[in-house]
Amino acid sequence: MSASTPRSGASRSDNGPRNGNGGRSRGTTSRKAAKPKLTGKERARRIAKYGLIAGLVGALVLSAMFYIAYRATDIPDPNQAFQAQTTNVYYAGGKTKIGRFATQNRESIPLADVPKVMQDAAVAAEDRTFWTNKGIDPKGIIRAAFSNAKGGATQGASTITQQYVKILYLSQERTIRRKIKEAFLSLKIQQQQSKSQILEGYLNTIYFGRGAYGIQAAANAYFGIPAKQLDASQSAMLAAILNSPNYLSPDRSDASRQALQQRYDYVVSGMEKMGSLSASDAAKIEGKLPDTKKQASSNTYAGQKGFMLSMVKQELLRLGFTDQDIDGGGLKVTTTFTKKAMDAAQQAVQQVAPTGVKALHAAVASVDVQTGGVLGFYSGQDYLKSQIDWATTALPPGSAFKPFAVAAGIKDGFSLKDTFDGNSPYTFPDGSTVVNEGEGTGTDFGAKVSLTTATAKSINTAFVDMTQSMDNGPQKIADMAQKLGVPPLKPEEINARISLGGAPVSPLNMANAYAAIADGGLHHSTFVVSKVVKASTGEVLYTAPRKTDQVLDSDVAADTSYAMQQVVKTGTGRAATALGRPAAGKTGTATNDDKRVITSWFVGFTPQVATAVTYSHGTGYKPIDEGYLPRGYFGATYPAETWTAAMKLLMDGVPVEDFPPPANLDGKAPSSGHDPYTPPPPKPKPTKKTSSAAPTTAAPQEPVANGVCDPAYGYPQDPDCPPPSPSPTPTPPSTSPPPILGGGKPSSSP
Template sequence: MGRADARRAQRRAAKSGGIRRLFTWRKLLGTAFGVILLGMGAFAVLYMVVDVPEGNARAKLQANVYKYSDGSLLARTGEVNREIVSLAEVPKPVQDTFVAAENKSFYDDHGIDFKGTTRGLINTLSGKGKQGGSTITQQYVKNYYLEQDQTVTRKLKELVISLKVDQKRSKKEILAGYINTSYYGRGAYGIQAAAQAYYGVDAKDLNVSQGAYLAALLQAPSQYDWAVAGPRGKALVKERWAYTLNNMVEEDWLDPAERQKLKFPVPRDPKPLNGTAGQKGYIVEMARQAVLKQLDISGEQFDLGGWTITVNIDKKKQQQLEKSVETKLIDKLDTKKRKLDQDIQAGAVSLDPKSGAVLALYGGRGQNEHWVSNAARRDYQPASTFKPVILAAALDEKSKTQDGEQITASTRYDGTSKRPVVGGDRYFAPENEDDHDYGEITVQTAMNQSVNSVFAQMGVDVGMSRVMATAGKLGMDVEGMSVGPAQTLGSMGASPLEMAGIYATLDNHGKKVTPQIVKSAVHQGDEPLKLPDAIGDQVISRQAADSVTSVLTGVVDDGTARGSVRNAEGLLKQDIAGKTGTSDDNKSAWFTGYTPDLVTSVGLFGEAAFDRTGDDGKKIKKNAQVTLQGAGGGGRVNGGGFPAEIWADYMGHSLGKASKFVLDTDMGAAVSPPPSSHSASPRTSASDDSTPSGEPSDDTPTSEPPPSSEAPPSSPPPSPSDDPTSEPPPGPSTEPGPDPSTSIGLPDISGDKRPDNSAER
């Protein structure tokens, strides 16, 4: 070895020796021992200082109170959501499911899990969220004695109190406290309420399979509730259920052969809490969801109670809407003689266009019979009620036909059935209702008669991406929707609530109206909840919105809604705009319409009431979409039938003095008849001999304007930009429903002759 190497070796040895002298095993062990002693001393002090407190308010739930807009009581929820039961009332195998799911060592431990708690403390300090690994004793302490905040102080208190509770109370007492204070979802606190909520039985009647599901729920009540869980949530809760039972087998609490026989116990559909039967349940749930969305809190926190929520529902209008559905639909169905009549579901929403307030809603036959609210469901197509959105897009975008003519109410299109759309990126040739050919007709006539071929071409002329963008601006949830010419037939999903909002925005002269169910919400001792604005920005021009309104008056005065709406009691002198809709295969039927003061959307939906085999031999599962055809003993159920009749009866009894639209437009049925000077361009029109015989001549207006609502072209009402103070207040909104083509009016089973609505689309 050279001298240089020797010197380097000496330096390394010196450095190594220095480190060894600095970090000797004796010093390291001494330091660790000191830290442990310090921690033990601190814990000892904490143990002496922290006492077991009284049970907190969380363990004593309050009710949430709901009131009508006038302050009168609508419902109370929460007061019977918990019923304490003794452990002796819970079968031993069911008790074991909770221990197997949460804490297998429960009967042998001292109330704490140091490893799990340490992990929880580290997660809290590092900002990773909730702890895991708590014992049943710790969870009981957290539920009954402490708040739910995730802090180091709270976790340390939990540790000390858990040790003391384990010393002072028996394992049976702790287990009873745990299953009685835990939250299971569906507003159920405690095993007795949970047994009723999920299986309709008392806790004493639960079997081991059901107990394992309830035990599995505690990990994630909202995500694991079978009624609302997605595919992922259902898979996870089944895994958790199996894990619980397998643990019971490992602990010799369940016979392996018996385990193999057990099947997953699907819970029943949710049932409303006391005081929320009938339409009240739908109103309460919609208000509850609105508050939860605004607060961004869990249902568990909200259901602790203490809220006073006043809704915008007008008690008289609500009663009238329920009565109108009863007399114009339910009374005409015979569910005993015609099983098909059991499939009929109705939904409706009524809004104030000046404020966006939801004044009345109909969610179905009551939450006891149908949990999902038909007023808010959006799994059925809006069909032809979507056509006004296409026209609104055309007018707002100042779109032109294939031949360069700007689209207006008087623009002529080829109404030939199955005519291939020109200019699209794919082949599309929709059929008109009953395959009817109209020849060259104006946009006004096409709207009156709901001509599919015209609006399919118009959608392509505007551009379907622009049409869907306009739909989104008006209030339709278009996220994730496909964009294509088929959407012109309203093939997407929408709800009466959503459609009411869209039409309310049109009624509000293009200013966005978002339906609002909650008027005020106050938690005990807090400031009132700040609610979002129901009236938003100008999303389409006033001229475009008012022109659509003008055109839609023709549907009522001389179109598919004339028979049911125009001559109804209380509506003869009232300005009305609206649109009928009937979906593909007649699975839904709609009428959405409005006056200057009120917007209402009514939808009928075919939903299988029970499992059965269809006429084609195919299996039909309960809740599947089925046709409305034949309901009430008639034929096709169209939008101009039951939906329009419900709408007219409700509106006729809910409106006061007749009101008139004030429109900033020079087109449409409410202003003047369509001129006859424009001819359809060759590329978008049918040949001269395509006009069906017997059809009205295009030279003859199809819709006469109401004299009182006509606006002289020489002095139209000022636009918002000219006179902001003249802008009428905003209006409510609703969701759309499916509607492919026209349908035939149903015969009145009472023997009275129904108006002829055979032209309905």
């Protein structure tokens, strides 16, 4: 042994137990040899081995999970899934369809009818690995991420197969769960369908803008040709639009058209690289979009349907539904509209309104008295020609506002028999005046006119007198109108002339406010959506609540209604008696600062339905008193006749109901000098003995208009008394046909 080799045990002299002499105990067993330490390579091999085992186990688990999830993923029926995305809107009852949102103008065609150049354009635009990928493209996802990070505008992360799956089977939510399901479905579709079948399905379902779903509808919408006639330039443009149909449009702004041009050039370049176009053919079409035809209007929104769908969508948004829910959520929306009421409103205008008058607007709105549901309306024109809805546009209602003053006055202590100054003009302390309808300074109706008569004959001065006789009268009238359903008035509109109706209110709101009077003072907010259901599952997402507020004492409402009934029976609304059932209402005309008439109204109700009618011109504030309404611009003519025609059609078959009798409230008047008119005692009846004797008492003064015919005077001394019927005189028989009755000139009244 060499000197450099240590002797056995020499290197362990300081280890192990020792005996008392300092040597190792001879009786002990020798200790096991220590395990050699692992080298770095050995540790790496061991980690790799266990890692491989864990990886294999994990892969097996993931594969099992993937297999289970893959097997559990069912492909829904394409047609059912596709149709379920459309939101359909129905009339009341939920059976007759009004229309739908995101209308799918679509006609499926076989891939053989799609030009090869169109197929190639779609692939170049949306998925250049389509013919080789497995339905999902991980490289494409990474490439898109880097491109987006750099600000590039190339293809998206989804393959054509993924887009097809998303459109046909899935929602548009952006969640990891949906993306995973999208991947599973894409792989499954890839296994069950050929690439050609997938491309055919994709081109038949994808949205191209202009309401066109699928390549056949798109070719017609943009170029007026079937898909099989598309050329390279047209194909490239349609493929370019797919990336963002609502923005990349030739119909929008210059910025949108420029963005479309850039996307179009990208598609053309891709088609050249794919060999679909030669370099020379690509150069010919690059940089220039093809000509398109003018966008056609959809009949879905023609006539009144556009206004109906617009009202429905606005209400759904207010209720918390999103645009995505509405346009693609597969909802079934049941409305309060009835086809009977909608037809009645339109037919009434067509029957009564003068024809050939440019920019004349006639609007109608009908409300269910007991619910506030909007039954029907006519907006004044075709939605495709103008989107201004005159049934919901606020205009000054004129004297149709007076019933709110009647209700406020009675609530404040006045009675229907209390009297007010009906002479004209009424002069304010500042020297300004209010006049009644009539020649010169207006018609005088007497110094003591009852509230009933003032309402029936629409006497402006009497209403101003009542307003001035109430403590803070203008504000009380404004508050009453708001409680009944009129939107809040502006501060400058709340003045002594408030009852004359200078503040703008829409026909729909006027009808709703009148409905509260008809329903005994119960107010119901107007609504058009009664129920929303998820069509695919039947889940009820919304049901309109029955909201009722007692905003007016029923006795006050009954007296107000009674005064309005007299408008129809003996006042300015006599045209409404042709309805043939109990009705109440009020006429109205509003004037501008030049004293020119700008609106004409009749608003009325039966116990079941309240309807408002207004006529206006141009912007709604242009004069209508010179030739626009040939038979007169007062509410007693065209508006009252239109109202009657609409209500006849609407109430046909509806049971006749009576109004409750007036309560004849007689509270403590807020001011003195308005006591009811007391007629003088009757003249003594003449007898044989006294017939020639002179009267012993002085004749009482001539009575004034108070709504009561005083037999002591009769006609013409008492203006409330009707003229006697003329005695018939015999006339020889006539061989000519009898004359056509009607067409008489109505009396001038507001």
